[in-house]
Amino acid sequence: MRQLLKGLQAIAETTRLRILSLCAHSDLTVSELVTILEQSQPRVSRHLKLLMEAGVLERSQEGNWAYYRVSESGRGAELARQVIDLLNDDDPETAKDLLRLEEVKEARASRAMEYFRRNADQWDRIRSLHVDALRIEDTLVTGLMRESVERLLDLGTGTGRLLELLAPHVKEAVGLDTSREMLAVAEKNLEDKEELSSVTQLRHGDIHHLPFVDHRFDAATLHMVLHYLHDPRTCMIETGRVLAPNGRLVIIDFAPHSMESLREDHAHVWLGFDDDQIEQLAAAGGMTCEDVTSLSGGELTVRVWWLRKK
Structure with a gap:
């Protein structure tokens, strides 16, 4: 029961619910979430810490970069999946976040495509x-x-x-x-x-x-x-x-x-x-x-x- 309450308390806040929704669509870095949410880096980091402590998000360290994603196992993962299923992508706030997420993905793709263009011949x-x-x-x-x-x-x-x-x-x-x-x-x-x-x-x-x-x-x-x-x-x-x-x-x-x-x-x-x-x-x-x-x-x-x- 304590674990369930901890998860519910972590999710039951607007920004953290938005973060959970975004991470259900893509693995994201802190800087990418800052761009999408239009909030400060310290504030976003605090929200991520609470979500990780509740077990609904997990972090993957890749060199100097850390990616956040919805947990794949454990009680927190089960709770996260159930909440995500209840979210509606047509909600105005969610739709706005997903639009910004697409812009972040396009920026990623542009960087990769530029690299490919420079190196296609070699x-x-x-x-x-x-x-x-x-x-x-x-x-x-x-x-x-x-x-x-x-x-x-x-x-x-x-x-x-x-x-x-x-x-x-x-x-x-x-x-x-x-x-x-x-x-x-x-x-x-x-x-x-x-x-x-x-x-x-x-x-x-x-x-x-x-x-x-x-x-x-x-x-x-x-x-x-x-x-x-x-x-x-x-x-x-x-x-x-x-x-x-x-x-x-x-x-x-x-x-x-x-x-x-x-x-x-x-x-x-x-x-x-x-x-x-x-x-x-x-x-x-x-x-x-x-x-x-x-x-x-x-x-x-x-x-x-x-x-x-x-």
Whole structure:
């Protein structure tokens, strides 16, 4: 009863209820909440402290940045979900907050897109700065082709390198990216390979809202993409939706590290992932992690997680 009362007392205040609503839509930093709520940083921080003490919000530290999200487990999480279900996005105050939230998300996307525009022509070089790309590619192709793949989806396809490697082994390969500059590079890389033209397709779209019907693909890849996403959970839910039952997802990304320069210079949002984080994300998409491969590469370690849809 004490825990329930603590949660109710924490939520039963206008600003804290607004914060709970916003964090139900996206993981947010203190500065982003300050922008949306138009309140001082100390005041917002005090509200966040109370919500965390009540167990309805949790904090994830990523280098110098901290993100706040609705708790995923515990009594506080259960209470938060029930309150969120009662909220109405059409409420004038809530609608105003969500409009500002979209502006914050657009600012994030603009920063990332500017980075992609500057680096589209050298993306493969940047990807291989810290690990041997050939080792990753060999591990991926060998592991994925142990089972038959007919329809493959490459999420965040970038320059289309994985399509070049995997398309010869499948009946249909689709590459999706939010950057038209990246897709232009991928199209150029693939256009001279006539043997791939009949099985490959490039699509412009949002990785968080995939433009495909349910259960369309029996395999998907996320190659050095997850660390750029502000909302990896939604990406995993959407990926699970478009995967057929027993379909597989291969995630290639960095193990946890402390190279803050990758965030500052290369727009990384997450400084790597541990196995527990990937398992939680997999569960959100209805998947389980079957195996993990580690590849050392200088200062950084790359991991390959092999997931399967239940």
